[in-house]
Amino acid sequence: MWPDDRLTSLLGIDHPIIQAPMAGGSSTPELAAAVGNAGGMGSIAAAMLDEEGLRSEAARARRATNGPLNINFFVHSPPGEDSAKAGVAVKLLAPYYDELGLGDVPEARATNFPFDEAMAEVVLALGPKLVSFHFGLPEKALVARLRDAGILVLSSATTVREAQILEQGGVDIIVAQGIEAGGHRGTFASSFEAAQVGTMALVPQVVDAVSAPVVAAGGIGDGRGIAAAFALGAAGVQLGTVFLNCAEAGIAPVYRAALLEARDEDTRVTDAFSGRPARGLANRYIEEMAPHKGSLPEFPLMNTLTGPLRKESAARGSGDFVSLWSGQAVGLNRETDARTLMETLVAQAQRLLAPR
Amino acid sequence: MWPDDRLTSLLGIDHPIIQAPMAGGSSTPELAAAVGNAGGMGSIAAAMLDEEGLRSEAARARRATNGPLNINFFVHSPPGEDSAKAGVAVKLLAPYYDELGLGDVPEARATNFPFDEAMAEVVLALGPKLVSFHFGLPEKALVARLRDAGILVLSSATTVREAQILEQGGVDIIVAQGIEAGGHRGTFASSFEAAQVGTMALVPQVVDAVSAPVVAAGGIGDGRGIAAAFALGAAGVQLGTVFLNCAEAGIAPVYRAALLEARDEDTRVTDAFSGRPARGLANRYIEEMAPHKGSLPEFPLMNTLTGPLRKESAARGSGDFVSLWSGQAVGLNRETDARTLMETLVAQAQRLLAPR
Numbered sequence: 001m002w003p004d005d006r007l008t009s010l011l012g013i014d015h016p017i018i019q020a021p022m023a024g025g026s027s028t029p030e031l032a033a034a035v036g037n038a039g040g041m042g043s044i045a046a047a048m049l050d051e052e053g054l055r056s057e058a059a060r061a062r063r064a065t066n067g068p069l070n071i072n073f074f075v076h077s078p079p080g081e082d083s084a085k086a087g088v089a090v091k092l093l094a095p096y097y098d099e100l101g102l103g104d105v106p107e108a109r110a111t112n113f114p115f116d117e118a119m120a121e122v123v124l125a126l127g128p129k130l131v132s133f134h135f136g137l138p139e140k141a142l143v144a145r146l147r148d149a150g151i152l153v154l155s156s157a158t159t160v161r162e163a164q165i166l167e168q169g170g171v172d173i174i175v176a177q178g179i180e181a182g183g184h185r186g187t188f189a190s191s192f193e194a195a196q197v198g199t200m201a202l203v204p205q206v207v208d209a210v211s212a213p214v215v216a217a218g219g220i221g222d223g224r225g226i227a228a229a230f231a232l233g234a235a236g237v238q239l240g241t242v243f244l245n246c247a248e249a250g251i252a253p254v255y256r257a258a259l260l261e262a263r264d265e266d267t268r269v270t271d272a273f274s275g276r277p278a279r280g281l282a283n284r285y286i287e288e289m290a291p292h293k294g295s296l297p298e299f300p301l302m303n304t305l306t307g308p309l310r311k312e313s314a315a316r317g318s319g320d321f322v323s324l325w326s327g328q329a330v331g332l333n334r335e336t337d338a339r340t341l342m343e344t345l346v347a348q349a350q351r352l353l354a355p356r
Numbered sequence: 357m358w359p360d361d362r363l364t365s366l367l368g369i370d371h372p373i374i375q376a377p378m379a380g381g382s383s384t385p386e387l388a389a390a391v392g393n394a395g396g397m398g399s400i401a402a403a404m405l406d407e408e409g410l411r412s413e414a415a416r417a418r419r420a421t422n423g424p425l426n427i428n429f430f431v432h433s434p435p436g437e438d439s440a441k442a443g444v445a446v447k448l449l450a451p452y453y454d455e456l457g458l459g460d461v462p463e464a465r466a467t468n469f470p471f472d473e474a475m476a477e478v479v480l481a482l483g484p485k486l487v488s489f490h491f492g493l494p495e496k497a498l499v500a501r502l503r504d505a506g507i508l509v510l511s512s513a514t515t516v517r518e519a520q521i522l523e524q525g526g527v528d529i530i531v532a533q534g535i536e537a538g539g540h541r542g543t544f545a546s547s548f549e550a551a552q553v554g555t556m557a558l559v560p561q562v563v564d565a566v567s568a569p570v571v572a573a574g575g576i577g578d579g580r581g582i583a584a585a586f587a588l589g590a591a592g593v594q595l596g597t598v599f600l601n602c603a604e605a606g607i608a609p610v611y612r613a614a615l616l617e618a619r620d621e622d623t624r625v626t627d628a629f630s631g632r633p634a635r636g637l638a639n640r641y642i643e644e645m646a647p648h649k650g651s652l653p654e655f656p657l658m659n660t661l662t663g664p665l666r667k668e669s670a671a672r673g674s675g676d677f678v679s680l681w682s683g684q685a686v687g688l689n690r691e692t693d694a695r696t697l698m699e700t701l702v703a704q705a706q707r708l709l710a711p712r
Contacts, residue, residue, distance in 0.1 A: 159619075159620055159621040160619055160620050160621070160687065161619070161621065178554055178556060179535065179552075179554055180553070180554035180556055180557040190621050193624070194621040194622070194638075195621060196535075197536070197620045197621060197684050198534055198535055198536035198554035198555055198556065198574065198575045198684055199554055199555075199556040199557075199575075200534060200536055200554065200555040200556050200572075200574065200575030200576060200581060200584065200685070201536040201555075201574075201575030201576075201577070201620060201683065201684035201685040202575075202620060202684070204577070204578065204580045204581065204685070204688065205619075205620045205685065205687045205688065208687075208688075216556075218554065218556065218557075219554045219555075219556030219557030219558075220556060220557075221557070221560070222560065224560045224587055224588050224589055225556060225557075225560065225587075225588065227584075227587035228556065228583075228584035228585070228587040228588045229584070230587075231580055231581075231583035231584040231586075231587050231708050232580045232581065232584045233580055263515075263516055263517070263561075264515055264516050264553045264557060264558060264561045265515040265516070265517065265546050265550040265551060265553060266550070268549070282550075327557065328553050328554055328557035328558070329556070329557040329560070329561065331516065331561045331564075332560065332561065332564075352587050
């Protein structure tokens with residue numbers, strides 16, 4: 001049915017399509033369940049959840065599907081204190097807080113935490129098929145605990161070198177995340193400047209360098225991209241942006257509308273929302289903060305500071321301060337639902353992959 | 357033989373592979389002839405040639421092939437005078453001129469010129485199958501003269517919007533140049549900041565927006581990329597970097613060696629060599645000039661100023677000041693010759709495209 005069955009066999013799924021975990025409520029447990037029920041791999045984005053939040057989201061997914069699930073975590077290093085950078089951020093954000101009637105800018109605090117022992121316990125109790133990480137891998141012992149429990153482990157590489165590091169770290173599956181991808185760059189070992197390789201170039205070079213199955217991510221928005229990924233040597237794909245216009249996605253109406261209007265050239269990579277480079281639709285906040293790239297508090301401190309702005313802006317129906325995460329294939333987005341989208345993706349890809 | 361025969365039919369070639377024109381002697385008439393003789397489309401890079409130079413290169417190609425030829429021109433706007441920028445460049449380059457024993461930095465002058473009436477006369481006399489342009493299109497009357505003479509016209513787009521402009525301008529074929537591509541960005545209507553779309557995302561969105569056949573360029577270094585391009589809806593591919601390690605290419609030994617050692621993450625986009633953004637292997641000059649991005653004289657003034665540095669550095673066997681243009685698929689480069697490379701590309705792609 002597919003030209004390469006390594007990923008589908010490993011994950012026990014019909015179609016080699018992973019719904020990208022999109023933190024902050026963009027991908028919902030209901031979206032994950034619908035993708036799973038349609039034969040793909042649904043993902044719960046746990047990067048911004050605490051233990052109770054993860055249990056709750058997993059329970060919501062389990063009410064809607066018996067299929068395999070992926071749970072995704074960030075594994076960033078906890079940020080160092082940097083009062084100079086915090087001062088810069090407060091000064092830059094104060095006028096925006098004023099404009100939106102939000103009062104004073106609060107102190108920068110980390111309110112989401114990297115994967116740790118306590119979270120590993122929750123995961124082991126939930127027993128997902130797959131755990132995926134972004135920004136590298138947690139310490140070896142934590143990876144080993146998951147794998148010893150029969151859970152598959154995935155992480156993302158943005159360069160060949162990162163893919164080789166992940167393979168040495170014992171992952172079962174490697175996502176090759178091209179520069180086209182929306183949301184946070186998974187970069188963890190190369191410099192952000194170096195790690196800007198497009199999917200077309202990245203996938204075959206990663207495939208040649210590792211033996212684990214490679215999943216292509218970045219710039220894929222329909223069956224053409226899926227078929228192309230297989231031609232490049234990938235065993236599957238991870239799609240994010242195109243799932244955001246599904247009925248099951250949890251994004252604000254202004255974000256949903258912006259995606260439908262956006263074109264290929266409308267995205268930018270910015271560190272101004274979270275403290276780490278991530279790709280989203282250009283808006284007023286990204287443009288005005290562009291000169292301050294590299295001078296802001298680290299992830300997730302900056303993420304906490306922009307939280308009230310993002311929330312209030314969305315509530316007012318303005319995209320000015322919303323992190324409109326999006327990949328460069330956004331021009332292919334259509335309003336739909338997860339089952340219809342999955343059926344369309346599979347049909348398009350298989351028509352291209354089928355014998356002529 | 358190929359899943360889409362629009363490009364091969366139009367150009368009268370067996371294989372839908374265009375050898376990218378690489379100016380400054382990197383692609384030679386002998387390379388173009390060898391690619392043509394192997395069933396592809398060879399290109400003469402005329403961007404840095406005067407009329408006599410073009411006649412001479414075309415004659416060299418004609419001695420080696422009867423196949424169809426492409427002649428490529430730049431169509432940049434002539435640069436405005438900017439003494440402030442010229443002063444910045446002289447100040448920055450003087451220490452490098454000193455270091456290489458080159459004396460004083462000369463005055464910035466344009467020594468290569470956009471396509472014009474006189475060059476059109478030369479082209480009409482030579483009668484190539486295809487004329488391709490970079491940085492947009494020349495004035496309408498010149499395009500019309502070529503097309504009236506039965507010459508096909510191609511130009512490159514780096515965004516969907518640019519592709520639509522080219523189609524309105526009457527081109528027969530559109531190259532969709534992804535951000536992975538080596539050498540000069542073809543960007544002419546979008547901002548350079550916006551026009552950074554990866555091939556995987558760019559090609560299908562361009563295909564949906566225009567009716568002309570689309571040629572994928574950027575990040576393609578072997579048959580996997582060619583097969584992927586067809587899956588994305590392209591009718592062919594344009595490859596540059598991978599041809600640079602062919603025996604027929606005209607690059608310096610230090611450049612040739614650098615390409616063979618380079619990895620996916622080793623390229624950068626810089627305006628420091630020519631005054632326009634172009635992708636090449638990171639080296640000392642690119643790194644040291646990075647802080648001065650946007651403050652240098654326009655193309656081709658800056659190109660003239662760096663000419664002596666590039667030449668002397670290469671002669672000394674150092675890559676420090678050489679423009680080592682390269683795309684992001686450079687890790688796929690192998691030392692070979694054009695016929696062997698073409699046979700390998702065709703065999704790899706057709707194996708992937710063939711019924712399973």
